[in-house]
Amino acid sequence: MKMTAQLAAAAALTVTATLAQGQTTDVPFALDWKFEGPAAPYFAAIDNGHFADNGLSVEITAGTGSLDAIPKVATGAFPMGFADINSLIRFLDQNPGAPVTAVMMVYDKPPFAVIGRESLGISEPADLEGEVLGAPPPDGAWAQFPIFAAENDLDMDAITVEPVGFPTREPMLADGNVAAITGFSFSSYLNLVRLGVPEDDITTLLMADHGLELYGNAIIANTDFAEANPEAVSGFLEAVAMGWKDAIADPAAVMPSLIERNPAADSDLEQRRLELSIEANVVTDYTTANGMGTIDDDRMAAAIEQIKTVYDFEGTPDADLYFTDAYLPEGGFPLD
Known part of the structure; x- marks a missing residue:
């Protein structure tokens, strides 16, 4: 607007x-x-x-x-x-x-990240293709996701993006309803830990480590x-x-x-x-x-x-x- x-x-x-x-x-x-x-x-x-x-x-x-x-x-x-x-x-x-x-x-160094779970098949950017990504529309990390996708040669059409609310983002990943989410690295990671997701099952793809300037x-x-x-x-x-x-x-x-x-x-x-x-x-x-x-x-x-x-x-x-x-x-x- x-x-x-x-x-x-x-x-x-x-x-x-x-x-x-x-x-x-x-x-x-x-x-x-x-x-x-x-x-x-x-x-x-x-x-x-x-x-x-x-x-x-x-x-x-x-x-x-x-x-x-x-x-x-x-x-x-x-x-x-x-x-x-x-x-x-x-x-x-x-x-x-x-x-x-x-x-x-x-x-x-921005905290924009894609956070996934190893048990759901997410360990690197390419794994997002064919999966469901939960993203709150007002999220700063989601706003930068197209750049992340371009820098990592991801086919956006091969990723199903599901708009989610901030309160439901991590619970949906914890319940396996989405394979990954966008968010700030420090927020989403610890929210998942608090929900009982084992830390060794959490994949944090910091966008700054994957091509973002x-x-x-x-x-x-x-x-x-x-x-x-x-x-x-x-x-x-x-x-x-x-x-x-x-x-x-x-x-x-x-x-x-x-x-x-x-x-x-x-x-x-x-x-x-x-x-x-x-x-x-x-x-x-x-x-x-x-x-x-x-x-x-x-x-x-x-x-x-x-x-x-x-x-x-x-x-x-x-x-x-x-x-x-x-x-x-x-x-x-x-x-x-």
Whole structure:
């Protein structure tokens, strides 16, 4: 759905009203998903005073998928959010001029994955042909599946895709109703473990290990808000980086911040989910050498070329529309 001129104007009015009321230190933040392990660093940034140290009061709202925060931020309902940058690229192509861009990369290596079961015949990408794949339509991993299929010479017509809901995705695989699903590696894997699927029966095909050059989820900002409040955005990103540094240094220490907001969560399982995201998606060779938050221009160009193989851009793709390092320190945030 295209973002209308009226919505864009509403976004600008929302930002202007916020500024006029002197409430720019209140920064609502839209997450991509539920309050699970990888959300702990953001709550730690609140509880450990990192947002407050930057003069910010932050309230975090859960999301319903990695595309969810984009329209929330674009319409001005939230000044900051967390979303899949590849979905943002398509959104901005379909909604040119929408006031939203990525300002800090978090998942340098995206968690997009196909998760199957050895006992159901899934051990490598080619095994998906002739099988049923469960995929939630709003899922960020499903959005990238055509690129994964193209990079691995899969015949999409030979794969039966069954639209499923997020709550039923892993149970359907656990019950053998589908042979594989799309999802975030750390989420779907541990959800299957929790459902009693033996770990040695789970196949995780991380798309980044099978040809994808794409980046993953990033902090996104409403550009009207960012241009009017550059210090607030820079301070927000610094606090996020500090929250992740706390989590990397001691994952167990940040779990109480998560459990306080989600008392029903299994602390041990969510800590493991956080650790998986740190090891596979956040602390990479690139972020170790170059700091957290930045991107490599050549890799982004390659990612856009991959997207072009499965998506017809309405306009001319321009990386500068999708990501800016203007609110990051030079060299990003060191993780040590």
